[in-house]
Amino acid sequence: MNNVNVTLNGNNEKIDILKNINLAFENNKIYVITGPNGSGKSTIAKSIMGIMPVTSGQIILDDVDITGKSITERAKLGIGYAFQTPARFKGLKAADMLNLAKGENDTDICQLFYDVGLCAQDYLEREIDTTFSGGELKRIEIASILARNPKIALFDEPEAGIDLWSFQRLTETFEKMHQRYDTTIIIISHQERILKLADEVILVSDGTISEITSREKFLETISHIDSDCACRNDCIKGGAMNVECN
């Protein structure tokens, strides 16, 4: 991403969502983008996928300028996106979704269900509608990315809405994906356990990249903040430092 800006028209004024973002992502690395709510993390991911058009700047994938390309074209070039709140579909079955996702890939659909901790037999024929819990929906969403085996996989807060048991599974899934494929994995997350997977941690604040650091350094900073924070339920100090308390 070269000098990427995203500006939206507000009621009376223009609002800068992203300001001069410069980021380079390498193959087979895990990047975790973190930062306060509203800092622009999701907008970075959405601008890579083409869901959010950029106002200026360039997005380059393997030497090809994809800034003007549509979502569909970017998907075909190998970008995948797992939504924070996945859409529900009346009438579309989980198996249909994964078949659409895998396309020509020689991927075993059943294995995908197991990879995200779901019993294939129970879920293949189920419609992805309101009968799905938030956690189930999230797992199908992640499976739809695994099915595509993309060059770049974007995950927007994959842990949100997932219970503890699946959380373990989720981190294993990222690790497996990392070991098996050359995929560049970009995860938006606040979770320490996800941050621990990162080769690089990108800290976003107020629409800019405030720091790119190693996981070790970042975790050290967090532990420092944690130890300073006397009361996590009433985290005034943490709050002032823009740190999210769970």
Next chain:
Amino acid sequence: MNAIDKILLEKIADLHEVPHGAYNIRKNGQGIGRNTTANIDIITKQDKPGIDIIIKPGTKKESVHIPVILSQDGLTDVVYNTFEIGEGSDVLIVAGCGIHNAGSDDAQHDGIHEFFVRKGARMKYVEKHYGEGDGKGRNILNPKTIIEVEEDGVAELEMIQIKGVDNTVRDTDVILHKNARLIVSERLHTYLIQNAESNIHVKLMGENSSAQVISRSVAQDDSKQVFHMNLSGYNKCAGHIQCDSIIMDNAKVSAIPQITAYNSDAQLVHEAAIGKIASDQLIKLMTLGLTEKESEDIILQGFLG
């Protein structure tokens, strides 16, 4: 049967050949083929056009196909069919009408179907309506379905109108007795300047009777749809109507609910929603590499399943 007849039969009854089991095929107002079995009899009515289908008590896992095909314009075919579903039986009935109208006059089929689902019987009724032809004449289908389900009986209806019907008024009236159950799944697709009206009225008369009606529709272009969904509860009973429509282009959809309880133990729910295709659905499918049009088609196909 010619090639057009075969296409129509495939569209409305998934039939590639003459069906197994009992059947009655009607073409342009005339019966052109019939088969009965040891348990299922089909008798031509003497007083008016139509047939009586009599299923013996205890008949299990048998089916009856009664497709109607119209390939002549200027014809209004009215038919009265009566179904006697014997006690304790479990059967599949596949009806439906396919019209091929290449002429300039209208082609119309009004099927008036009356069902008696006797004690403990289970009936699945599948009705598909389909029209084609490049003539100026309209394809008109006005089915009337009247069902009475006796104690412990189950009626499951699948009513599908996917393509090529210019004008339809569908009336479905159901009476449910003690412990009787009704499951209705309606799918309706209109486009161009087509008109569709569906009126479903369910009377839950018996104790512990239940009804579930799920109607899904897609209205495109300048088409119009009106749904009158009406549940009346006269006893301790449970009824649920869900009416979902996707609206596109300049279409117009009205969903008019009515639920009336005549008993304090009646539980009746009506849900209706009309809206565009959700943008998060489109975007999700586009991130899988589908174009916007392909995504739209997949969503509509799934919805009308």
